[in-house]
Amino acid sequence: MPKYVITAKRKLAPRVNWFRIQAPLIARRAQPGQFVIVRLHEKGERIPLTLFDWNANEGFIELVVQEVGKTTMEMGRYNVGDHVLNITGPLGNPTHIDMYGVVVIVCGGVGSAVCYPVAKALRERGNKVISIIGFRTRELVILEEEFRRISDEVIVTTDDGSYGVKGFTTDALRSLLESGVKPGLVYTAGPVIMMKKVAEITRRHGVLTYASLNPIMVDGTGMCGACRVTVEGRTVFACVDGPDFDAHKVDFDELAKRLAQYTEEERIALEKYLN
Ligand code: FAD
Ligand code: FES
Structure with a gap:
């Protein structure tokens, strides 16, 4: 059994950690937009995490993990030298x-973290990349430097205006499109409500839009x-048919409802873990 050893860890923001993990077989096959399923230990649940970056020569992958519940919080306590039990991947379509x-x-x-490898690959392909990265407040801003390295332009937004442009990412997108910028593609990942709004805006402007879904x-x-979503009225599985889908065809309201269906069980699991 391979040992998925953590060789580096960095705190990017409160409750958001970056990990570098030895996983040579996955690093060799990884492509932008794909993800892995991580199981920390024998009793651990399986959680999907996007491949943030990787290096085939050095045999490592990188993950960015936000602590939102039991397993992500447990992973946040892992340190350099610790190892995770299984990592399955790369999964999903590039x-x-x-x-x-x-x-x-x-x-x-x-x-x-989901958008970064995609933005990087699109820029390497020769596209002009404008990245809009949004956060609630200044202390939660992550990956700004990384985006500046691989984008032609970066707009940072914060809901409260404590850093960058005040407002939501969707406000910045709307201004950009109204100023006459005509993208060939908009790519989005993040909270479901944000992706839904992005799709509404780009539909009005007739811009092809892909959303990376997170059921x-x-x-x-x-x-x-478990990951079923409705796209153009058809049931599809995000893990094998996605995770990218034409955002104009996704039923985002159903996705939001399904993501909230185990809130009580998740609360109990976290409470038990913390006690
Ligand atoms: P839980 O207590 O299980 O859940 C807390 C919240 O997370 C709930 O509101 C629930 O709606 C949501 N959630 C729970 N399980 C999942 C799940 N399996 N998939 C999606 N959402 C879930 N998070 C990152 O921090 N970094 C990433 O790069 C990343 N990439 C993802 C890629 C894909 C393809 C998908 C589907 C999800 C990704 N996520 C990512 C979300 C991450 O998988 C969840 O935050 C994690 O599973 C929550 O587990 P938990 O036990 O800590 O929290
Ligand atoms: Fe089981 Fe997609 S996660 S079908």
Whole structure:
């Protein structure tokens, strides 16, 4: 059994950690837009996490993890030298990287870790990349430097105006489109409500939009059905049919409802863990 040893860890913001983990086989096959399923230990649940970055030569992958519940909080306590039991992947379809001309990336919170490898690949392909990265407040801003390195322009927004432009990512997107910028693609990841709003705005402007969806997942290989989402009226599985989908065709209200369906169980699991 391979040992997935943590070789580096950095705190990016309160409750958000970056990990570098030895996983040579995954690093060799990883592509932008794909994810892994991590199980920390024998009794651990399986959680999906996007491949933030990787290096095939050095055999490592990088993950950015926001602590939102029991397992992500437990992972936040792992340190350099610790190892996680299983990492399955790379999973999901890689993002379609093509020449679109101008691409606008719209990400909220830890969604910026999901968008980063895609933005990087789209820029390497020759697109002009404008990244809009949004956070609630200044202390939660992550990955700004990383985005500046791989984007032609970066707009940081904070809800409270404590850093960058005051407002939501969707306000910045609306201003950009109204100022005459004509992207060939908008790519978005983050809170469901944000992705829904992004889709509403770009629909009005007729701009192709992909959203990386984040439903609850269990196996990540199309067998359990936990990740089902409705796209253009059809039931599909985000793990094997996505995670990217045409945002204009996604039923975001259903996705939000399904993400909230185990709130009570998640609260109990976290309470038990903390006690
Ligand atoms: P729980 O107590 O289980 O849940 C807390 C909250 O997280 C709930 O509101 C619930 O709606 C949501 N959630 C629970 N389980 C899942 C799940 N399996 N998938 C999605 N949301 C869930 N998070 C990151 O921090 N970094 C990433 O790079 C990242 N990439 C993701 C890629 C994909 C394809 C998907 C589907 C999710 C990704 N997530 C990512 C979300 C992450 O998987 C969840 O935050 C995590 O599973 C929560 O587990 P928990 O036990 O800590 O919290
Ligand atoms: Fe089980 Fe997608 S996670 S089918």
